[in-house]
Amino acid sequence: MKKVVIVGGNSGIGLSFVQKFNRKHQIVCLNRKGFSEDLNVEQHTFDVLTDEFPVQDHFDSLIYCPGSINLKPFKNLTDQDFKNDMDINFNGAVKCIKSSLPLLNKNGISSIVLFSTIAVAQGMPFHASIASAKGAVEALAKSLAAEFAPHIRVNVVAPSVTKTEMFDQMEEKARNTLIESSALKRVAEPIEIANLVAFLSSNLNTYITGQNIIVDGGFSVT
Numbered sequence: 001m002k003k004v005v006i007v008g009g010n011s012g013i014g015l016s017f018v019q020k021f022n023r024k025h026q027i028v029c030l031n032r033k034g035f036s037e038d039l040n041v042e043q044h045t046f047d048v049l050t051d052e053f054p055v056q057d058h059f060d061s062l063i064y065c066p067g068s069i070n071l072k073p074f075k076n077l078t079d080q081d082f083k084n085d086m087d088i089n090f091n092g093a094v095k096c097i098k099s100s101l102p103l104l105n106k107n108g109i110s111s112i113v114l115f116s117t118i119a120v121a122q123g124m125p126f127h128a129s130i131a132s133a134k135g136a137v138e139a140l141a142k143s144l145a146a147e148f149a150p151h152i153r154v155n156v157v158a159p160s161v162t163k164t165e166m167f168d169q170m171e172e173k174a175r176n177t178l179i180e181s182s183a184l185k186r187v188a189e190p191i192e193i194a195n196l197v198a199f200l201s202s203n204l205n206t207y208i209t210g211q212n213i214i215v216d217g218g219f220s221v222t
Contacts, residue, residue, distance in 0.1 A: 001026050004201060005055055007048060007096055008065030010036040012164035013115075013197070016190035017063065021198055028055055032066070048092030053099030061111040061201040062100045064093045068133075069166045071126040071174075081129050089115075089133040094140065106151040111201045114141050116158035118216045134158075138212050145210030153209040155200050160216035162188045183218025 002025045008014045009029035015036075018027055022041050029039060030046035044054040048066060068088045070081055093114055104110045116134040119127040138156050145154040161167050161178045167187060170178075179186055193215055199205055200213075214220065 002061060002201070002203075003057075003059035004028070004061045004063065005030065005059050005100070006063040006065065007046070007092075008032070008067075009041075009063075010034075010039065010043075012065065012166070013159075013162060013190045013193045014063070014065035015039075017194035017197055020191060020194060028059070030054065048095055049087055053096065055099075055103060058103050058105050059100075060105050060107075060109065061113070062096065062104065063113045063197060063201065064096055065115060066092055067115055067117075067166070068130060069169070070129050071170075072129070073126055074128045077129050082132065085129045085133040086136065089130070090136045090140070093137060097144070104152055108151055109203055109206070110152045111205070112141075112144070112148075112152060112154045113197050113200050114154070114156045116156045116212060118158050118160045118214055118219060120158065121212075121214065122220060141212070142210050149209060153200075153205065155208060155210070156212040157193060157196055157200070158212055158214045158216075159188055159193050160219045162190055162193055164190055178219075181219055181222060182216070183222045186217065188215065188217060 004025045005028045006014050007030045009018045010031040018039055027041040029041055029043045032047050034045050035043045046054055066088050068085050070085055114137050116138050119131040120135045141154045141156045
C-alpha cells in the first residue's frame, strides 16, 4: 500500500482523489481549512505559506492541489494579486517539495504531481496572473523531473475548468462560455482529473516524468 501525502485534500479534485482511493492507499491530508469529518484518513491543519510541514514519516507520493482563480483584466490586477497567486500556486508548492525531499522514498517509484491550467498553453484573456503562476509551476516540474530522476517522477496536470467550488464562483455567462468552448460541451468532473492523478502517482506509471498533461475535454481542438 502506497503512502500518499495530498495537500488540499478536503475539496475539489483533492477530495475526489481521497474519497475514491483512501482504501487503496494510506493517505495523509494537509488541509488549510481544517478537518473534514467525512474523511476517514489522517488529517492535519496546514497553511502552506506559514506552517511547518507536519509529516515526519517516509511516504511515496506528494500531490499538491492548492490553486486560485483570479480573473481580471490586466489593468485591474494589482501587485498583491500577482503575489497572492504566486504564493498559493508556486511558492507553496516549492515549500512542500523541499519539505518532502528527505521523506520521499528513493525507490524509483516515488512521485510528485502538481497542477497547472490550460490557460498557460492556450492563452486566455483575464488570466495573466494565474497563468503566470501556473507557468512557473510547469517550469519547476520540468526542472525537477530532470534533477530528481531516476528516483522521483515529477508531472503536472493541466485541466480546463473543473466542476469545483471555484467553478461555482464564476459568473454564469463565463461558465456557459467555457462549456460551449469544449468539444465535449461540459466541464470535467473532479473525479475525472483525480483518476489521472492516481495513475501518475501509481506503480502503473513507470515511464512518464517531466510532462504537462492537458485535460481539457477537447477545448484546444475546437
